[in-house]
Amino acid sequence: MIRFGLRLAVASGREAVARLVVIAAAVAVGVGMLLAVVAGTNAVDAQNARYAWLNTSLEPTTVDGNGPLWWLIRMDRYDGRAIVQIDVATIDGAAAPLPPGMSRLPGPGEYYVSPALADLIAKTPADQLGDRYVGRPAGTLGDAALPGPEALIAVVGHAPDELAGQPGARRVGSIMAVDPKDCERCYVGNGEDAIKMLLAIVGAAILFPLLILVAGATRLTAARREQRFAAMRLVGATPRQVSVISAVESTTSAVIGTVAGFGLYLAIRPAMLSIAFTLEPFHSADLALTPLDVLVVALGVPVLAALSARVAMRRVRISPLGVVRRVTPRPPTAWRLIPLLLGVLELVYFVGRRPPTSDQQIMAYISGILLMMIGLVIAGPWLTMTGSRLLALRSGRPATLIAGRRLADDPRAGFRAVSGLMLALFVTSVATGVITTIVAERGPGAGGAAFSNAVAVTFHEGPIQADRARLDGLSADLRAIPGTRSVTVVRENADFPSPAAELPGFVSCAVLAADPALGHCAPGAQVAQVADGLVDWRDNEDNALPWPTADIAPADLDALPVASIVVNTDGSTAALERARTELSAAFPFVRFAGTAGEWESDFTNTLVQWQRLANVVILTSLAIAGCSLAVSVAGGISERKRPFSLLRLTGVPLSVLRRVLILESAVPLLVVAVLAIGGGFLAAQLFLRSQFRYDLVTPHPAYYLIVGAGLIASLAIIASTLPLLGRITGPQTARNG
Structure with missing residues (x-):
């Protein structure tokens, strides 16, 4: 039976070869992407271990x-x-x-x-x-x-x-040799939360569409294969023999695809070395697969393919006549919306009830988003059926009526073709909505020009005493740097924090007036209370609000310790870095001078990391979804070539059949696109309100370009199958079917 199954897989005509090639190609794409994800995860762990020694003085041991x-x-x-x-x-x-x-x-x-x-x-x-x-x-x-x-x-x-x-x-x-993800005080390296989030996002965004792709590929020409296996049963083949032949066919394609997938991974590996998933490109040796990874993928994919084939041929094993006694499957019911609603309700519940720890937050938000993704997949057929029935009711042309009726009869098959694209659009919308909003609220430039242009050395370990002559000399050297606009010495407000001391520093209003970019005093004030670095963190758009007035005389400021020294520049790299170098030489061993935007860099760097990851996930998901759509559409045409041929023999023009095919694919595509985008933005809004108290910000044009390109590419894939319809629906097909 194994030898016979191999002959059927590779030597039973052009259709068998085409099926073998398509399934192998689909599996190769999936395996290549899966290996890239696994290798990337290994590289993150290896890179994290290389950070360990930098945190030596932060680990008690x-x-x-x-x-x-x-x-x-x-x-x-x-x-x-x-x-x-x-x-x-x-x-x-x-x-x-x-x-x-x-x-x-x-x-x-x-x-x-x-x-x-x-x-x-x-x-x-x-x-x-x-x-x-x-x-x-x-x-x-x-x-x-x-x-x-x-x-x-x-x-x-x-x-x-x-x-x-x-x-x-x-x-x-x-x-220190402790991995930073296991070190609570470490700040150099990738924290445990980042690793967990990385795995969760990659797993949800790539593996889900990947599974849909592999499932769609193994179902290719399922109807034709069922008829062939039913004929074998009628001439005496046992259910076990049919199962073996089916498993051999699918496993052959999977084995070829798995080998090709390893080759695809090796081909894209050099490009992965240039992608800074964690803000640092990987060492070549870190981006590797372990023997266990290779063994699991090399054996797991063919085994899953064999199991999939066994499930797909279950009707033939029960009764060979069950294949020809086809009836319209029962329509999906509205209960399919329950998982989606549960995911939304979980995210709604945590608005105003944010979990206290990072682990609990990750569990709450990721589980809610994953539940929404699963809910979208489950609800998709019902939504497709609803849309198709509306299409059929409002149809006035034959193509629209045929397409609507066919979708309503089997909405699962219509949705299956676009389910991968739906998940890609959902992930794209969630990632883009969250990152765009956080960058707008807290990213670079959120605090005005001084946020990025004013470099400050702040004595966080405690204010210092500095004589007037030393400060004057340093100020003169800093002002001599081309691009310097002002040099401001901030004195300590020893009463901070207290009801009378709103901010930690004092600055003379006469000094502050020399550089309006750093804020202004209230009318009549002589000394202002200011923030570290003179960056206004209050809700103060365009410096409209004055700094709070301080109850201290300007003459008394020189006697106070120095809390920080702020150098406002024109924002050029030369001016900023020369000022930083001058300050580091004047105050060695204290925290290095930096801009307010750089003090937020741990957070904004994390955003850059997620943005890069999101871009990779988006492009990968769309590529996988496109492959799924191509496989599903091509397989649907091949399995329905006899009904289409009979329609042509009855006088239906080929142009009508082409419109039927376009409508059958475009209606589910547009329905799930609207649902996925809306669901993604809803999940992003609920997460932002719960975690940060932010409202969703309109995404950048790049998002619309990516979504538009994905939809256009999907429609192009559908259109590319139209010539195939004319070639396989001639009279010969109807006579031989």
Whole structure:
């Protein structure tokens, strides 16, 4: 039976070969995408492990009050790119632990940098970047120390007395090896929540359409195969023999497709190395498959294909005459809307009741969105039937009536062709709605021009005392930088927070008047209370509101400690980076100077990560959905070529049949498109209201271009099948059917 099944699969005519090729191609696309997802997940885990050593002083198990190594981690920036700087000092005579990627620790006046940072320093004027690293380079960091090949990392050596007592400096006894996702205090690396969200989004957005694609491919020409297997049963074949032959046919296609899928993955792997899923491109060695991954995919896909074939041929096994006694299936009922409504109700419930922990939030929101996705798939046939009945009732032309009646008789088949596209549009709408809204509310530029143009060094570890001469000299040097608009010294408001102290700093109104971009005082005020960095975080559009008035005389400000120094620039990279370098030289070992937008960078970088992931998911989902549609439409024409041929023999013009085919595919397509987009925006709105108290913002034009391109491509796929209709519906088909 196995040999006979192989002969039927590869040597029983052009139709069998065509079916084999189409199913194998569909499985290859699915396997290739699945392997890419698995390899990407492995790469994220491997990259996360490479971050571990950077968090050494933040993990209690590595901190030792008598440890041989002083360790201070700080986050610097250049032109929007993050630079991790580790300041180290070895206790004299002690055997200090050695971080990965280094042959020795840098001594005082030495530093190690990553290859990408070394290249950036060489290409950048020294007063913008290189002058931050005093001394001589001791070497470059090896790959073992780098999360990605483009990572910017510096390890700077100091004398022990330079780091001793500095805020944030710790004596450590070992180098951290704990994965950042398991470290609550770590801030360098991908947190556990990010990994969970990544897996959830990828699994929901790619695997669901992928399963629909594989299912659609295995059902290709199912009706013709049922008739052939029924004939075998009538001439004496047992149900077991028919099942074996069917499984061999499907498994043959799946095996060929699986092998081709591994080849497809190898072909797209180089392109994946350039995609920064987690803000850092992957090392080539990290983007790999484990032996278990290969084994599961290589064996799992053919096994699933065999099981699918066994289920698909169940009517033949029960009775060979059941194939020809075809009746109209029972129509779907409205209860199919229940899972969709439950998903919506779950998200509605959490509006105003946001779960307290991150794990609970992920469980609540992801489960609600997944339930909506499952509900859309379940409700799709009922909605397709409802739309087709309305189409038939309002029809005035034969093509519309035939298409409406056929869809109403079997709405499941009509919906199945576009279900993959529906999920792609739903995921696209959710991801775009959420990311667009958060970027509009909190992303770069949300706080005005000063949000991105004013670089400030803020003494978070505690205000400092600085004499007037030192501040005047520093201010003069900063004002000499081309592009500098103002230099403002913010003094400490020691009473903050209290009812009388709304904001943590003081600034003279005379100084503030020199740069209106940083806000203004109330009429008659002499001193204002201001925020760190002079960025107004209040709901204050275009600086319309004045800073609160302070009850202190201008002459008393010089006696107060300095809370921050703000340099407002024209926003050019040269001005910002020269000011940052000047401030870092004036105040070493404190937190590096940055703009308010950069202080929000952890959040906005996460948005960039999800935006990149969303783009990949959107394009991948649409590609998979397009393949599903092509397989379903082509299979539908092939299985119905005899009814179409009989209609042509009765005088129905070919143009009418083409309109029937277009309507049968376009009506479910448009119905599910509206449902998926509306459902996606509804899910995004409910999530935003629950998690952030935001209202959905209209997506950017790029969203409409992607959706429009997806729908146009789908209609083009439908149109591309029209020539096939004319070739296979001639009199010969009706006579031989």
